[in-house]
Amino acid sequence: MEDIVSLCKRRGFVFQASEIYGGLAGFYDYGPLGVELLNNIKQEWWQAMVHEHENIFGVDGAIIQNPKLWEASGHIAGFTDPLVDCKNCGARHRADHLAGTDSTDLLELKKLLTDKACPSCGKKALMEPRKYNMMMKTWIGPVEDDSSIAYLRPETAGSIFTNYENVRETMRAKLPFGIAQIGKAFRNEISPRDFIFRVRELEQMEMQYFINPKDEKESYERWREFAWTFVTERMGINEENIQWHEHGPEERAHYAAAAHDIYFKFPQGFKELMGTHDRTDFDLGNHQRVSGKDLQYYEEETKQKFIPYVIESSMGLGRIFLAVLINAYCEDEQKGEKRIFLKLPEHLASVKYAVSPLLKNKPELVDKAREVYKMLKEKYGAVMWDDNGNIGKRYRRQDEIGTPNCVVIDFETLENNTVTIRDRDTTEQKRVSIDELTNR
Amino acid sequence: MEDIVSLCKRRGFVFQASEIYGGLAGFYDYGPLGVELLNNIKQEWWQAMVHEHENIFGVDGAIIQNPKLWEASGHIAGFTDPLVDCKNCGARHRADHLAGTDSTDLLELKKLLTDKACPSCGKKALMEPRKYNMMMKTWIGPVEDDSSIAYLRPETAGSIFTNYENVRETMRAKLPFGIAQIGKAFRNEISPRDFIFRVRELEQMEMQYFINPKDEKESYERWREFAWTFVTERMGINEENIQWHEHGPEERAHYAAAAHDIYFKFPQGFKELMGTHDRTDFDLGNHQRVSGKDLQYYEEETKQKFIPYVIESSMGLGRIFLAVLINAYCEDEQKGEKRIFLKLPEHLASVKYAVSPLLKNKPELVDKAREVYKMLKEKYGAVMWDDNGNIGKRYRRQDEIGTPNCVVIDFETLENNTVTIRDRDTTEQKRVSIDELTNR
Numbered sequence: 001m002e003d004i005v006s007l008c009k010r011r012g013f014v015f016q017a018s019e020i021y022g023g024l025a026g027f028y029d030y031g032p033l034g035v036e037l038l039n040n041i042k043q044e045w046w047q048a049m050v051h052e053h054e055n056i057f058g059v060d061g062a063i064i065q066n067p068k069l070w071e072a073s074g075h076i077a078g079f080t081d082p083l084v085d086c087k088n089c090g091a092r093h094r095a096d097h098l099a100g101t102d103s104t105d106l107l108e109l110k111k112l113l114t115d116k117a118c119p120s121c122g123k124k125a126l127m128e129p130r131k132y133n134m135m136m137k138t139w140i141g142p143v144e145d146d147s148s149i150a151y152l153r154p155e156t157a158g159s160i161f162t163n164y165e166n167v168r169e170t171m172r173a174k175l176p177f178g179i180a181q182i183g184k185a186f187r188n189e190i191s192p193r194d195f196i197f198r199v200r201e202l203e204q205m206e207m208q209y210f211i212n213p214k215d216e217k218e219s220y221e222r223w224r225e226f227a228w229t230f231v232t233e234r235m236g237i238n239e240e241n242i243q244w245h246e247h248g249p250e251e252r253a254h255y256a257a258a259a260h261d262i263y264f265k266f267p268q269g270f271k272e273l274m275g276t277h278d279r280t281d282f283d284l285g286n287h288q289r290v291s292g293k294d295l296q297y298y299e300e301e302t303k304q305k306f307i308p309y310v311i312e313s314s315m316g317l318g319r320i321f322l323a324v325l326i327n328a329y330c331e332d333e334q335k336g337e338k339r340i341f342l343k344l345p346e347h348l349a350s351v352k353y354a355v356s357p358l359l360k361n362k363p364e365l366v367d368k369a370r371e372v373y374k375m376l377k378e379k380y381g382a383v384m385w386d387d388n389g390n391i392g393k394r395y396r397r398q399d400e401i402g403t404p405n406c407v408v409i410d411f412e413t414l415e416n417n418t419v420t421i422r423d424r425d426t427t428e429q430k431r432v433s434i435d436e437l438t439n440r
Numbered sequence: 441m442e443d444i445v446s447l448c449k450r451r452g453f454v455f456q457a458s459e460i461y462g463g464l465a466g467f468y469d470y471g472p473l474g475v476e477l478l479n480n481i482k483q484e485w486w487q488a489m490v491h492e493h494e495n496i497f498g499v500d501g502a503i504i505q506n507p508k509l510w511e512a513s514g515h516i517a518g519f520t521d522p523l524v525d526c527k528n529c530g531a532r533h534r535a536d537h538l539a540g541t542d543s544t545d546l547l548e549l550k551k552l553l554t555d556k557a558c559p560s561c562g563k564k565a566l567m568e569p570r571k572y573n574m575m576m577k578t579w580i581g582p583v584e585d586d587s588s589i590a591y592l593r594p595e596t597a598g599s600i601f602t603n604y605e606n607v608r609e610t611m612r613a614k615l616p617f618g619i620a621q622i623g624k625a626f627r628n629e630i631s632p633r634d635f636i637f638r639v640r641e642l643e644q645m646e647m648q649y650f651i652n653p654k655d656e657k658e659s660y661e662r663w664r665e666f667a668w669t670f671v672t673e674r675m676g677i678n679e680e681n682i683q684w685h686e687h688g689p690e691e692r693a694h695y696a697a698a699a700h701d702i703y704f705k706f707p708q709g710f711k712e713l714m715g716t717h718d719r720t721d722f723d724l725g726n727h728q729r730v731s732g733k734d735l736q737y738y739e740e741e742t743k744q745k746f747i748p749y750v751i752e753s754s755m756g757l758g759r760i761f762l763a764v765l766i767n768a769y770c771e772d773e774q775k776g777e778k779r780i781f782l783k784l785p786e787h788l789a790s791v792k793y794a795v796s797p798l799l800k801n802k803p804e805l806v807d808k809a810r811e812v813y814k815m816l817k818e819k820y821g822a823v824m825w826d827d828n829g830n831i832g833k834r835y836r837r838q839d840e841i842g843t844p845n846c847v848v849i850d851f852e853t854l855e856n857n858t859v860t861i862r863d864r865d866t867t868e869q870k871r872v873s874i875d876e877l878t879n880r
Contacts, residue, residue: 004445010608010610011610012606012611013495015499015603015606017502017504017505017506017599017602018505018508018509018599019602019606020602020604020605020727020735021505021506021508021509021731021732022506023506024502024505024506024580024590025581026580026643027502027505027581028502029492029499029500029501029502029599029602029603030499030500030501030606031497031499031603031606031607032497032498032499032610032611033610034500035498035499035500036498036603038500039486039498046479047821051817051821051822052817052818052821054817054825057452057471058472058475058476058479059469059470059472060469060470060475060478061457061470062457062464062467062468062469062470063503063624063643064457064464064596064626064640065457065458065461065464065467066457066458066461066463067464067465068458069461076534080785081490083582091581092582099769104747104845118821128727133581136578136579136580137578137579137782138576138577138578139576139628140465140466140576140591140628141465141628141630142523142532142572142628143532150464152578152592159457159458159469160467161459162459162460162461163455163459163469164455165460166452166455166459166471167452167471167472168450170450170451170471170472170473171452171472184624186584188505188580188581190581190582194565195866200504200580201502201503201504203831209535232614259635286647287460290461291461293460295460302560322779343468345628346827377491377492377494378492381487381490381491382491383773385494388612404731434563
């Protein structure tokens with residue numbers, strides 16, 4: 001992980017948020033190369049979900065919604081972590097971490113913590129553990145009182161459910177159909193950790209698929225398949241780095257009847273990357289109850305009315321970003337020297353081409369290289385000019401950020417309009433004509 | 441405006457957030473067609489700013505930053521609206537609106553409000569006006585106290601300034617260079633209004649250009665030019681719908697030495713669409729002071745050190761989205777009937793092609809149409825299948841959402857592999873071969 005964190009900072013993928021002010025735990029900014037990779041991942045997902053499915057529609061909901069939404073979703077009551085306060089020094093700790101358990105049962109935690117000392121002051125002065133809501137709170141409007149409290153959404157799914165009826169109607173959609181969303185969510189984690197793996201401000205890509213309950217099993221299996229295919233084929237993750245993890249009954253979220261995650265081999269172990277969850281009619285049922293709006297679906301063929309079930313396909317962008325980088329991170333030896341390179345799929349790479357003149361003090365080479373650079377930049381956008389240091393150093397720099405193609409303009413270019421193009425993974429160079437470059 | 445609001449809701453561009461819970465003032469969700477238009481606008485801006493400029497780099501910063509950032513930026517002290525409370529009923533009002541003035545001077549407002557009654561209870565019981573901070577507040581971590589307060593960013597610019605040094609270093613950038621960002625910002629407006637024009641949760645596209653102070657005037661003019669060109673050529677806004685507005689000294693934000701906005705003819709009058717601001721060394725100077733980090737730039741050629749100046753190019757996504765829709769909104773008469781159509785530039789349109797079989801009960805037409813639909817969808821993504829109602833109704837439906845091309849598969853298609861393609865603006869139809877469709 002240290003290698004990745006250091007590479008991310010050194011090469012402009014990820015910075016600590018507000019770094020010049022000492023940062024803020026659990027918050028990160030994506031730098032110039034990071035935002036390109038992030039955008040490429042988002043676009044690939046949007047393409048796979050929305051543009052390749054006739055019956056999946058996008059939305060972009062507000063981060064702040066009417067708080068009744070979170071009452072209906074169960075987040076106000078249930079989105080909690082167990083905490084314990086120290087009577088002596090006032091420090092607050094995660095009760096389950098301190099007790100060394102995965103359980104969040106308050107009675108069990110109380111027992112396990114009986115003899116524990118406070119890690120901050122060392123005194124045996126821990127109070128009774130209690131539930132602590134992880135939603136971030138704010139106020140809307142000029143008065144800060146209970147009636148104006150609002151929450152930053154803890155997951156994007158909420159505004160998908162509240163828009164179910166609007167989308168169905170405006171798109172004249174029939175079951176099954178899905179709604180997809182990419183956007184930020186906030187969780188007041190007590191102990192954010194593992195770089196961008198567990199953060200307080202995260203971005204999610206979620207799709208909720210609305211179905212006739214009779215199609216529950218079939219649809220669930222189909223979206224499990226999609227998850228595996230997306231991660232391996234579209235994100236280029238090697239199969240040996242991922243595995244299925246089925247949630248046990250005690251592990252599932254309050255809304256899920258079944259849940260299969262894809263776990264990725266992060267440096268801290270196999271951890272959740274992408275989830276497929278069967279949310280049944282939990283969400284629409286609760287929204288119907290709390291809002292008083294009829295959210296039943298009328299099926300013409302059978303003349304039946306029912307609350308649709310929901311199969312959810314969900315992933316955190318930070319996690320897939322991190323997994324893509326870790327999966328691509330390679331070291332080898334080239335001419336006796338250690339080389340770091342990112343074996344990123346070309347469609348995800350932050351920079352597609354780097355263009356260099358062989359020598360930066362030969363104006364005719366520089367002019368020609370600028371011409372090729374402009375041509376490629378016009379076509380691909382994410383193209384970098386690099387004339388710093390010798391060619392070997394430039395290659396190393398581009399390898400480290402995963403640029404698949406390095407183009408060099410040399411004296412032969414001036415003669416026959418061909419350039420060398422070097423492959424990042426094999427380091428092999430071949431000559432191609434300039435025309436070929438933009439017609440690949 | 442009512443026509444636009446109604447179209448947005450009816451056709452799935454924009455919905456009230458949490459509509460089933462009665463909404464939440466100042467918050468909106470983008471629906472299936474809205475999110476496509478929004479994404480197209482963002483991509484066009486990113487292309488124009490980042491991918492077409494060698495020296496402009498993207499970032500994606502966190503919405504929540506270390507609060508010291510907002511101390512340095514002046515937002516904790518200065519990002520305020522004047523409010524006045526009623527002693528009798530406890531209602532709170534915008535003092536300047538109530539006084540019918542643009543001034544935010546508290547003494548002046550006090551004078552103007554002397555004889556006014558509270559609009560809520562009718563009593564003359566208004567207290568002294570006072571400043572009210574518009575940043576939304578939350579807490580980070582388990583304890584809700586002063587030391588854990590954080591703010592939702594009121595503008596995206598903040599994390600551009602704090603990343604200035606990181607970007608300069610990792611990109612080995614030399615002045616002039618820019619940093620661009622698209623992201624959400626939050627403003628606790630007392631009276632959100634005019635649909636998505638003035639909201640509490642907004643999205644911004646901002647670029648800060650760091651320059652040698654000696655290039656101030658030239659760079660400022662250049663980015664004014666960019667603004668005009670972007671709005672007219674890339675967003676397709678007609679020149680008669682926009683005008684320059686130069687900020688007077690009393691109107692400028694606390695950080696700006698000069699400011700030129702492009703105003704768009706919104707239904708409520710000419711209002712701000714996009715700003716070009718000269719922020720001088722206000723931001724980096726303050727961040728250097730508050731953070732204690734050296735943010736000076738060392739210029740090799742002159743061996744001089746200085747704080748770069750900043751020219752900012754900034755726009756709200758909701759506003760340009762609204763302007764693009766209003767600008768495109770047309771009504772005409774076709775065969776004696778009123779027609780609504782959106783004259784959107786093709787690269788911005790939410791749907792590029794609609795595909796229909798002439799008759800939906802002829803399997804051979806439907807099969808062929810499905811084939812064409814799949815082909816186009818694979819290539820363009822944003823392609824809609826439409827077999828509902830007669831052809832005339834389908835055309836009207838597509839016109840209303842701005843689909844530039846309607847393709848119809850008829851009996852002649854089965855004979856010679858040609859289809860009719862209809863132009864949204866002229867309503868003219870011509871026959872083209874299917875091959876031509878995907879090679880346009």
